[in-house]
Amino acid sequence: MTFALHGIPVSKGIAIGKAVLISRAALEVSHYLIEAGKEEAEAQKLMDAFEQVRLELAQLRQGLPKDAPQEMAAFLDVHGMILADPALAQKPLKLIRTQRLNAAWALTTELNDLLEQFAEIEDAYLKERANDIRQVAERVLKALNLQKKDGIDDSDFLSPGDVGADAIIVAHDIAPHDMLRFKERTFTGFVTDLGGKTSHTAIVARSMEIPAVVGVRHASEMIRHGDWLVIDGEHGVVVVAPDEQLLSEYRLLQTKAIEETRKLQELKHSRTATADNVAIELLANIELPEDATQAVELGAIGVGLFRSEFLFMDRHQAMPDEEKQYQEYRRVVDLMHGLPV
Known part of the structure; x- marks a missing residue:
């Protein structure tokens, strides 16, 4: 039976695939009084x-x-x-x-x-x-509980190999660092019971360009492993067990979106202007020097804001002295190849 679930759209795009349920790994917390003296x-x-x-x-x-x-x-x-x-x-x-x-x-x-x-x-x-x-x-x-796992590990996954199609994660919640698992598998999107637009998981999903809908209450209970799913990351809709007609319609929308993205990529270095020919310049906000490379690739004509506080946020290294800061600022200038910073 086809039905739709509604949640909070946090990362645009359309994903089509079969559900891979991640166990909630609910923690059984025992309640007891310890002996006096212990x-x-x-x-x-x-x-x-x-x-x-x-x-x-x-x-x-x-x-x-x-x-x-x-x-x-x-x-x-x-x-x-x-x-x-x-x-x-x-x-x-x-x-x-x-x-x-x-x-x-x-x-x-x-x-x-x-x-x-x-x-x-x-x-x-x-x-x-x-x-x-x-x-x-x-x-x-x-x-x-001596459950020494770093977040979601392989035992938490129902094998996506059995699904036979691009898989969509369905979980109660996913910690931000667990999102890195997306890079190791063929997941095309995710749905969670919890979360909101400003949750860290949502922010990471957007940065990784993974279609996602969060805050879909009881999704992990209502969706079964292997169900066909469609995620509409634009409108916050999850379609469960879509019929062939719905699948065809969403596949068409997905193809159009991919084509539009490709066309935009071709225009990213073109001159931008309003209808009355006023030039519009797009500058990038960056956090680290390495971001300058992506800014150039995406067509930014300079750096409008370098959030230099991020240089001080790596607690595994000494605080950057004047020389270190100079070298980092210079790296940005060099990577921008003469564009304003």
């Missing part, structure tokens, strides 16, 4: 889990491939800062020491309190940060 040992278990996740995030940050979206490093840094915030551990440690809650119970108690607070925030961007806190807390819970 409070400090339980507190140490929690701190050890925090340290394990800190090391995991540091390894992910250090091992990012060169072609990873620039936003990925910043998002991993955000998760690292959330983990390092003493407030995340203070209340669970107090619950362990005063009420003798086991570590996982104490952490989920604090997580639920934080999520309730974020749910009351009106600002959409700040409200989305609840997902970051949840993802960090879930990594700690996995460490407590």
Whole structure:
């Protein structure tokens, strides 16, 4: 039976393929009181889990491939800062020491309190940060449960090889760094139960140009592995089990979109002007010197904003001194080949 689900469009494009469900890997959190006198040992278990996740995030940050979206490093840094915030551990440690809650119970108690607070925030961007806190807390819970996986690993996938077509990920949620798995497989889009326009996962999807719809409540429960899906990333629609007529219509729209993109690529270096012949100049915003290369390739006639604060955000290197900053600025100028910066 054909039916449509509606969510939040976050990355344009049309994707057609069969669903590959990623297990939610729901964390079974046991609730029990620890024996009197063992409070400090339980507190140490929690701190050890925090340290394990800190090391995991540091390894992910250090091992990012060169072609990873620039936003990925910043998002991993955000998760690292959330983990390092003493407030995340203070209340669970107090619950362990005063009420003798086991570590996982104490952490989920604090997580639920934080999520309730974020749910009351009106600002959409700040409200989305609840997902970051949840993802960090879930990594700690996995460490407590000795589930030593770095995000989604191969055991979480139902084999796309059995699908026999371009596959579309369907998941409850996907952490930003897990998006890198798209590069290793033939996925053409994704659908998640959670998320919003300003979620980190959505931002990474846009930078990778992957059609995506998020916030499709209960999608991972209603869609079955192997179902034919159509993602309309422009309108936030997911069509499940489309009939042949619908498939043909969306394939036609997909072909037209690809052709329009190809034509735009041919025009990217053309002079841009209004109908009354006023020249329009497009300059790029860049975060790192390497971005200048892509700016030139995409037809920018210069750099309008170099967000130099990103030079200071790599915590695995020393803070850039005057000479280092000069060399980085010079790299941008050289890569722009005489275009204004």
